[in-house]
Amino acid sequence: MTDAPIAAPVPGSSLTEAIAERWVSLSMNSWPGAARPFLSEEKDPFRNPIGSTVRRNLHILAREVLGGMQEASVAPALDALVRLHAVQDLSPGDAVRFVFDLRTAIRERAGTVPETMHARIDSLALMAFSQYARCREQIFELRLREIRFRAECATR
Amino acid sequence: MRAFWSLLAVAALVLVGLAGAAAAGGRVILALAVPYAAFAVFLGGFCWRVVRWSRAPVPFRIPVTCGQQKSLPWIRSSRIDNPFTVPAVVVRMAGEVLLFRSLFRNNRARLAGERLVLGENKYLWLGSLAFHWSLLMILLRHLRLFMEPVPALVNRLEQLDGFFQLGAPPIYLSDIALLASLGYLIVRRFRDPMVRYISLFTDYFALLLLLGIAGTGMLMRYYLRADIVSVKQLALSIAAFHPVVPSALSPVFLVHLLLVSTLAAYFPFSKLMHAGGVFLSPTRNLANNSRSRRHVNPWNYPVKTHPYAEWEEEFREKLKEAGIPLEAEHAGNARTD
Amino acid sequence: MPGTLVQIESKPPRGDWTDPHVEFRKGSICYSAAPKNLEYLGLPNPRVWQPLDADWKLPPDWKRILLEGMKDRLKKYRSFRLFMEICVRCGACADKCHFYLGSADPKNMPVMRAELMRSVYRRYFTLTGRLFGALAGARELTEDVVKEWFYYFYQCTECRRCSVFCPYGIDTAEITMMGRELLNLIGCNTNWILEPAANCFRMGNHLGIQPHGFKDSIDFAAEEASEITGLKIEVPIQRKGAEVLFVMPSADYFASPHYYTLLGYLMLFHEIGLDYTVSAYASEGGNFGLFSSHEMMKRLNAKIYEEARRLGVKWILGGECGHMWRVLHQYMDTMNGPADFLEVPVSPMTGTVFENTRSTKMVHICEFTADLIHHGRLRLDPSRNDHWNVTYHDSCNPARGMGLLEEPRYILNSVSRHFHEMPENTIREQTFCCGSGAGLGTDENLEMRLRGGFPRANAVKYVKEKYGVNLLTCICAIDKATLPTLLEYWVPGVEVAGVHELLGNALVMTGEKERTADLRGEPFAPARESEALHA
Structure with a gap:
């Protein structure tokens, strides 16, 4: 997939970076108000694991959506983000809404959102939703396994 | 909102001071009655709080250990961060009280690109250290007002403090440090979203009050030169319990005095008591030797347990079947089938 | 614009921390202790209830019990009294808690967890709190506060990481332990703790x-x-x-x-x-x-x-x-x-x-x-x-x-x-x-x-x-x-x-x-x- 998107956003270019940064700040709106500034300001990945995970992976996704859209890079980055959201007190909608924020970020930083971008963002959203469902399923499986173990202990 | 109320409270105090300075009776109250009362409240309150703390027992030995314990002789233990003896605890406490050791721990260096950057928390350590030390310096300098002749130590400190001879009168380093660190601590309360969230009225009030005190003090030293002779006359007379109110006391001085008195009276009822409390914290001032020396709990009381005999009684048959040795094999309880 | 549609279900930003309301959700809480376990151990107020219920079936004089329990412990533990009084809210501990780092819930900052109890302490045990109320950082002890305590004191693992960084060594584990002791007095405990006990x-x-x-x-x-x-x-x-x-x-x-x-x-x-x-x-x-x-x-x-x-x-x-x-x-x-x-x-x-x-x-x-x-x-x-x-x-x-x-x-x-x-x-x-x-x-x-x-x-x-x-x-x-x-x-x-x-x-x-x-x-x-x- 190499169809040229917006005005030559070479991966790593300043426009891509600007869009990604804007995306990061927009996506923070899913989080409680008091948490946002801390999540976006603290850069040490071990002191602010949520913020740094969000930032790192949104940057990856922005580069991919605006650039090559390589499955191999998109999938793990999306997984890291959705996995994080899936354990919070977020509704399913809030957990994946960050994908749509990319549209806003592109419009604000690049002026327009080209057709190809729309399609990519839509498919990203679908992927995010599937991944969210998988994560929730995994959580319930893990829970079930712990319950089963407890039951085993009780009957031993 | 809480910050606003604090600002209002400090502003009101300044106005009261100015109004009092204008009236003859007010001057006597501000120069004598208020400082005496405030000092009495400070002393009484401080002692009351410390006594109340020290009368509460320390039932368990609960130091937070921040390094390797002393165990096997060939393992190097962290003597200060995990003290085993009382002298080591004294060193640990000295680190806490004089150098803010734990706050320093907060710092971490991180690489931003190729640059080494200090984290915000390092500034918190620096800011509070600068604040507390310059405050101490300024307090010591004030001794010159209460003592005649002025002790040599105070003169030496002043020389040191005014070392750079900038301006006339020379600007004290401690004044700059105090203003800068107070400014930092205030700005931080507003700017850091986490700290803003947790801040209470008292947090802003204490800072703004201190800022007011520092501001009026510096105003007197560098701009509206106070009549130092009258001030010293008042201070000496207060200290000697022979109060005389000189006529040349400026309004700024009276405001300064009122703010200081407020701080003193407020001190025992506020978080400022951390000054006394830091010495008593059981997670810091105890040696981590609880396995080597028994720590006694003064109110230790007997509790309901499940003694072995009852346990054996309850599981007798099962113990027997499993072949686990029993304590009481007497016939009465044995199976009689 | 899709953003506005999704906005509707977005979580409202929390306001002032003094509002004790907590939303209990499955997945974020432990279930209550079964009455048989309380009875076996001789603990007060055994009953059938769940944190998700509106009515927690507290004993009628729960408030007196809690305040007297607090008073008793303030006398017995210097740590408790000291930690209620000397915090300056410098914020050094704020980002040290794994629950805060992993949930971004500001009440999981160690200082905040302690403030939940300190605010009640100020209201009932200090002069300034009694006189000036909210301005002195004091809060009434209400049923909502009890629920909030339950939520946040059973959301602390007593790991003491925050205490390492506190300039006064304030140990949230001590405060959580006191909080749980108090909650135990009115029968608010979790089964995962009391059944093993x-x-x-x-x-x-x-x-x-x-x-x-x-x-x-x-x-x-x-x-x-x-x-x-x-x-x-x-x-x-x-x-x-x-x-x-x-x-x-x-x-x-x-x-x-x-x-x-x-x-x-x-x-x-x-x-x-x-x-x-x-x-x-x-x-x-x-x-x-x-x-x-x-x-x-x-x-x-x-x-x-x-x-x-x-x-x-x-x-x-x-x-x-x-x-x-x-x-x-x-x-x-x-x-x-x-x-x-x-x-x-x-x-x-x-x-x-x-x-x-x-x-x-x-x-x-x-x-x-x-x-x-x-x-x-x-x-x-x-x-x-x-x-x-x-x-x-x-x-x-x-x-x-x-x-x-x-x-x-x-x-x-x-x-x-x-x-x-x-x-x-x-x-x-x-x-x-x-x-x-x-x-x-x-x-x-x-x-x-x-x-x-x-x-x-x-x-x-x-x-x-x-x-x-x-x-x-x-x-x-x-x-x-x-x-x-x-x-x-x-x-x-x-x-x-x-x-x-x-x-x-x-x-x-x-x-x-x-x-x-x-x-x-x-x-x-x-x-x-x-x-x-x-x-």
Whole structure:
């Protein structure tokens, strides 16, 4: 997939970076108000694991959506983000809404959102939703396994 | 909102001071009655709080250990961060009280690109250290007002403090440090979203009050030169319990005095008591030797347990079947089938 | 614009923290304790209720009970009174809590957790609070505040990480312990804490295994250890006159991967010919009393000394467990001592006198083993652990309540050749909790645990990516029980093991048969290949 998107956003270019940064700040709106500034300001990945995970992976996704859209890079980055959201007190909608924020970020930083971008963002959203469902399923499986173990202990 | 109320409270105090300075009776109250009362409240309150703390027992030995314990002789233990003896605890406490050791721990260096950057928390350590030390310096300098002749130590400190001879009168380093660190601590309360969230009225009030005190003090030293002779006359007379109110006391001085008195009276009822409390914290001032020396709990009381005999009684048959040795094999309880 | 549509279900930003309202959600709370457990332990207000209910069925005079309980504890604990009064809200602790880092909920900042109680303290116990109310940071004690306390005091793992950074050493664990004690007075407790406590009180261990079940489990492990080594390994139970009483967390003989650690202990004891015994009566080192009240802690802990006295042993050896060691190290002697009927522990193999345990007379197995290795009393073949790239997770309580940092590392470096530390601000005294300690490790609380464990997992992920780490070792039963779930979600491909499991792998025993697989039955890495891999 190499169809040229917006005005030559070479991966790593300043426009891509600007869009990604804007995306990061927009996506923070899913989080409680008091948490946002801390999540976006603290850069040490071990002191602010949520913020740094969000930032790192949104940057990856922005580069991919605006650039090559390589499955191999998109999938793990999306997984890291959705996995994080899936354990919070977020509704399913809030957990994946960050994908749509990319549209806003592109419009604000690049002026327009080209057709190809729309399609990519839509498919990203679908992927995010599937991944969210998988994560929730995994959580319930893990829970079930712990319950089963407890039951085993009780009957031993 | 809480910050606003604090600002209002400090502003009101300044106005009261100015109004009092204008009236003859007010001057006597501000120069004598208020400082005496405030000092009495400070002393009484401080002692009351410390006594109340020290009368509460320390039932368990609960130091937070921040390094390797002393165990096997060939393992190097962290003597200060995990003290085993009382002298080591004294060193640990000295680190806490004089150098803010734990706050320093907060710092971490991180690489931003190729640059080494200090984290915000390092500034918190620096800011509070600068604040507390310059405050101490300024307090010591004030001794010159209460003592005649002025002790040599105070003169030496002043020389040191005014070392750079900038301006006339020379600007004290401690004044700059105090203003800068107070400014930092205030700005931080507003700017850091986490700290803003947790801040209470008292947090802003204490800072703004201190800022007011520092501001009026510096105003007197560098701009509206106070009549130092009258001030010293008042201070000496207060200290000697022979109060005389000189006529040349400026309004700024009276405001300064009122703010200081407020701080003193407020001190025992506020978080400022951390000054006394830091010495008593059981997670810091105890040696981590609880396995080597028994720590006694003064109110230790007997509790309901499940003694072995009852346990054996309850599981007798099962113990027997499993072949686990029993304590009481007497016939009465044995199976009689 | 899609954004506005989704906005509708977006969470409203929290306002002022003084609003105590909490939304209870499944996944973020532990269920209430069953009445039978409260009754068995003689605790107040047993009833059927759930935190999700609107009516918590508190006793009619709950407010008086709480305030009197607070007053009582303010008199008995200097820590409590001091920590209620000296916080300056500098914020140094704010970003140190794993629950805050993993949930971004501002009330999870340690300072805030304490303020929840301080605000009530100010209202009822200070002059300024009574006079100025909210302006002095005071809050009324209402039912909503009780619910908020329940939510946040059962969302703290008492790991003490915040206390390391506090300039006054304010320890949130102390405050949480007081909060839970108070909640216990009105019957607001969780089943995951009180059921193990009731079991431990009655049967001797958390899982409620009766004496014959205990013997079966131990015998089974002994047989398996014999099979693996080809030696006849036996474990004496409640044998009078043994030199050493060995106490371990019950999970070691009943759960996985703890079980492999037990095999490691048994092999070690056999190899050195230790004269020891285990007990079904004192078959639990762990102490869920620590998670409910000081009194309960003392009630459960009493067995260990009682059993040591009855059996006439000389000293006590303790297995790998975190909060167990907090109790043994900082509380046991004070609560149930003096242990004047025991002798100062001496290693029978090396003659080392454990001076640091002169009074309590209880030695940590890592101290014991490290001493053996240091004196060259064990034959070890670290290449048998070549299939593991190992990292070490400092368990909170041994790290911050004891300072047991180097002993396990010394053992690990002796039994494996590929050991990698996690980043500095996530280990030793700065270690991150697993997020499931202090009685939160239950399945209904899984989402909260996954949040709380995220900072730890994040550091594990780092060493996994950087060094190919595939095994996380630790010395805590709760870690071993909950980290596998945590890592499977956040860092799949990293297993969890106890330190003595790796020791069991590496231990070359006298007369053992040729071993080709580790204690889990996984084959050792082929010699040449592993050389090449790590050359």
